[in-house]
Amino acid sequence: MADDVHYVPQTQSIAVLPFLDLSKSQDQTYIADGLAEELQVSLGQLRGLRVTGRTSSNYFKDKSIELEEIGKRLNVQHVLEGSVQSSGKRVRVSAKLIEVGNGYQLWSDTFELDPEELFSVQDEIAASVSTALSIKLSVGDIGALRGGTRNLDAYQQYLQGWKIYMEGTPQAHDKSLELFRSAVNLDPDYGLAWERIAHINMRLPMIVGPEAAGNSQARSDEALQRALEVAPDSPSVRATATVNLARKGEWAEAQALYEQSLDALQFQSLAAPLHNFGSYLQLVGHNTESIALLERARDVEPLSTLVAMHLGWGYMNAGRLDEADAELERGYQLGSLRFLGLATALAGHSGNPERVEKWGARWSQHPTPVDNVFAAFEEMYDNNPEDTQARYDWLANLYDTTDASSLDSSSAVYAGTHGFPDLALKFMLRSPTDMPLWAPWYADTRRLPGFKDLVRDMGLVDYWREYGWGDFCKPVGDTDFECH
Numbered sequence: 001m002a003d004d005v006h007y008v009p010q011t012q013s014i015a016v017l018p019f020l021d022l023s024k025s026q027d028q029t030y031i032a033d034g035l036a037e038e039l040q041v042s043l044g045q046l047r048g049l050r051v052t053g054r055t056s057s058n059y060f061k062d063k064s065i066e067l068e069e070i071g072k073r074l075n076v077q078h079v080l081e082g083s084v085q086s087s088g089k090r091v092r093v094s095a096k097l098i099e100v101g102n103g104y105q106l107w108s109d110t111f112e113l114d115p116e117e118l119f120s121v122q123d124e125i126a127a128s129v130s131t132a133l134s135i136k137l138s139v140g141d142i143g144a145l146r147g148g149t150r151n152l153d154a155y156q157q158y159l160q161g162w163k164i165y166m167e168g169t170p171q172a173h174d175k176s177l178e179l180f181r182s183a184v185n186l187d188p189d190y191g192l193a194w195e196r197i198a199h200i201n202m203r204l205p206m207i208v209g210p211e212a213a214g215n216s217q218a219r220s221d222e223a224l225q226r227a228l229e230v231a232p233d234s235p236s237v238r239a240t241a242t243v244n245l246a247r248k249g250e251w252a253e254a255q256a257l258y259e260q261s262l263d264a265l266q267f268q269s270l271a272a273p274l275h276n277f278g279s280y281l282q283l284v285g286h287n288t289e290s291i292a293l294l295e296r297a298r299d300v301e302p303l304s305t306l307v308a309m310h311l312g313w314g315y316m317n318a319g320r321l322d323e324a325d326a327e328l329e330r331g332y333q334l335g336s337l338r339f340l341g342l343a344t345a346l347a348g349h350s351g352n353p354e355r356v357e358k359w360g361a362r363w364s365q366h367p368t369p370v371d372n373v374f375a376a377f378e379e380m381y382d383n384n385p386e387d388t389q390a391r392y393d394w395l396a397n398l399y400d401t402t403d404a405s406s407l408d409s410s411s412a413v414y415a416g417t418h419g420f421p422d423l424a425l426k427f428m429l430r431s432p433t434d435m436p437l438w439a440p441w442y443a444d445t446r447r448l449p450g451f452k453d454l455v456r457d458m459g460l461v462d463y464w465r466e467y468g469w470g471d472f473c474k475p476v477g478d479t480d481f482e483c484h
Contacts, residue, residue: 013076014097014129015052016040018061020083028084028091030156031118035093037159038122038148039080043129044270044300052076053271053301054162059334071100074302078106080129090114095125119150147191147231154186158193165200173200173208184226191231198223199240202247220244235264239276246283247433251463254280265293271301279310284463285438285470287317305336312342317438318471321350332362340366341410348417349441388419395423399430409435416441425450432458438472446472446483455483 016039019032037054044051052074060070067079082095096108109128111121149155161179164172177200183193201220204213224244227237238257245254258277265273274297281290294311301307308331315324328343340363347355395415398407408431415424421444428435428445432454437446445451455461455473461481469475473483 012048012078013050013052014043014078014080015057015070015074015076016043017070017079017081018058019081019093019095022083022085025086028086030159031091032084033163034155034159035082035084035118035122035125038119039125039129041148041270042122050076050299053304055271055305056301056303059303067098067100067103075299076100082125087112093121093125095129097129116152118152147195147227147234147237149183149187149190149193151187151190154183154190154193157183157186158190158196161193161196165196173204176200189230191227191234191237194223194227194230195234195237195240198227198244202240202244217248235261235270235273236276239273239280242280243276243283246280249433249459251284251459252466254284255463255467271297271304271307274300275304275307275310278314282310282313282317282436282438284460285472286468287314287438287471290314291318303334305331305334305339308334309336309339309342312339312346313436313439316342316346316440317436319440321346321440325350325355341413345413345417345439345441391418392420392423395420399423399426413439413441416445419444421445421448425454429454438470443484451483452481 016036019036021027021029021032036057040051040054040057043049044053056074070079071077078097078099080095080097082093085092085094090112091114093111093113094108095111097106098104099106107128109125111124113121149158157179161176161183164179165176177197180193180196180200184190184197187193198220201213201216201223204216221244224237224241227234228241231237238261242254242257245251245257258280261273261277265277274293278290278293278297281287281293291311291314294307294314297304297307298311308327312324312327312331315321315327324346325343328339328346331339332343340359344356344359344363347359395411395418398411408427412424412427412435415421415427416439421442424442424445425448428437428442429450436442437455461473464470464473464481465475469481473481475481
């Protein structure tokens with residue numbers, strides 16, 4: 001794999017805070033949001049500069065918090081803050097760079113522009129900030145975001161789509177898809193909007209179920225192909241394409257995209273590719289490398305719940321259960337409920353009574369449709385904690401009376417955490433692409449002969465023989481292997 005890659009240390013750090021809309025009519029918000037986001041990404045492409053990601057910076061929007069406190073929470077040395085304000089038919093953009101430790105203003109400037117000039121002003125501000133931070137790169141190395149657009153209307157649709165997408169509900173996914181499609185209709189070469197369309201369609205079966213998702217995988221493939229055509233060098237596009245290929249078992253193709261991006265990953269400060277490539281490495285069992293990328297993603301996006309969840313997975317797979325629980329707790333405290341099922345399973349596996357009580361209580365307060373399916377199982381367990389055979393029979397009957405569905409992953413978790421490795425394997429074999437194969441509660445399952453057949457059929461063994469064995473399976477002689 002990439003053992004010879006040495007990441008360049010980040011010597012400077014900055015957060016681009018949400019720009020304020022000071023217009024009386026509050027009609028310049030989309031320019032303010034767009035300018036801040038473009039600056040985050042443009043600066044994130046500079047060598048030697050760590051830039052806090054959008055999710056974490058936007059956490060402080062409309063909040064009255066001292067800059068020193070923001071600097072501590074985001075672990076940055078500098079912040080860039082600014083505002084936009086209508087001035088007749090033109091817009092005035094003000095920006096200033098502040099060292100948070102002492103409040104010293106390192107740089108400031110004001111720009112008068114027509115709304116259509118937003119993108120060129122973004123480049124100018126980014127270049128000025130990089131000079132103020134003494135980053136030894138030419139202005140041309142900043143440039144426009146790869147895969148971006150110069151169509152202001154398309155960009156506005158993209159920003160609105162991102163805002164709605166972060167709500168995380170099925171309804172939000174539908175609405176954000178509509179807005180991203182609108183963006184590519186306005187600019188067919190908008191690579192990042194195509195990437196978002198692909199990403200959402202790739203996730204739909206997990207969000208709404210396989211039947212409701214329909215042919216979402218085909219739609220994802222089509223959008224990703226278009227994204228790669230118009231933005232082949234975009235780290236975000238490559239990262240999403242890598243995860244998509246891995247989910248379909250096209251391991252060699254996924255690895256090729258990953259390796260093409262290794263040089264950029266050494267010095268760029270972009271959370272999305274760090275996060276997505278880290279997720280890819282988890283899928284193929286290279287957990288140690290995955291943790292390294294996800295920890296870097298956390299440095300960039302310290303308030304991202306998605307990063308917290310996948311990093312929690314990585315720690316958990318490595319047996320670092322205390323760190324896993326702490327990471328999942330951090331995500332929960334940031335306001336996300338997506339951790340509840342995973343954290344509850346981890347608590348049960350760890351056997352820690354305090355964790356079981358903590359996460360179990362939270363889970364019961366926020367039921368989901370999948371949770372409701374297992375209400376009978378939980379009730380049976382509570383009433384008959386010693387009746388192992390009843391729990392086994394209940395899960396076996398669930399397998400016999402249902403077809404492959406989104407319930408298989410949760411069912412495998414229940415089987416694994418309650419000591420039924422053979423049942424866990426049956427659910428895995430029925431829906432292999434939806435399974436976190438390397439979770440600690442599948443350790444006994446991974447020792448079964450049938451698990452070796454599973455990873456062979458998935459093509460992972462051929463992948464490991466060519467690109468390196470991961471953390472959980474090792475070769476035995478020239479033709480065999482074992483997993484633990």
